[in-house]
Amino acid sequence: MTTCNSHPSLKDEDQEDLDETVCNREEDGSINNNPRKMVSPAAGEHPLQYNYTFWYSRRTPSRPANTLSYEQNIRQIGTVASVxxxxxxxxxxxxxxxxxxxxxxxxxxxxxxxxxxDEANKNGGKWIIRLRKGLASRFWENIILAMLGEQFMVGEEICGVVVSIRFQEDILSIWNKTSSDQVTTSRIRDTLRRVLNLPPNTIMEYKTHNDSLKYVTLRTWHFLVI
Known part of the structure; x- marks a missing residue:
């Protein structure tokens, strides 16, 4: 297992800030500075169907979002291969x-x-659920356990999940590979409702990554013109 990996482009103080932000390090000193180490289950462990990587990102809301700034702000913090x-x-x-x-x-x-x-995401999309403050931690844990446990039953369609912390609300989303596959996207939606125990009137939005990219490009151009 690799945990809380250093990023080669970070200065030491930036990495320290990242570690302190997302990792509780007081127990066994599990910070590992080898991001290229291959991850596999240890003897006797229960392997996951896929290896999964945790990432963390943080940015200033007033700055326009674009691919370059986003990639500069996202950090890989660890990969796991077993339960x-x-x-x-x-x-x-x-x-x-x-x-x-x-x-x-x-x-x-x-x-x-x-x-x-990303090649796996470019033809896909995501289901979005907006949460009132105070629910993010519980819903995040429930959705990642459902994903790790292969509860969505859609083959290799699931790419990953994201929880976004904002000032007025929090946002949970699950990404899949093929936005045009309505049977799959509907099954993901229905499974989300079940594993998160969502009320029937919960608003869920499906958005393709292509639409998201067009919006960000337009917003960035608008910012530059102004």
């Missing part, structure tokens, strides 16, 4: 509800970046 590795790593992470500012946790299959332009 035991997941719980050991997860116990060191700050809960989403305790994050401040404009912050995001991402949990994606290893090899898939939580970016619209």
């Amino acid at each position: 035991e590795q997941f719980w050991k790593f997860y116990s060191h992470l700050v809960r989403p509800g305790d994050l401040t500012g404009h912050s995001d946790f991402h949990l994606f299959k290893e090899g898939i970046k939580p970016m619209w332009e």
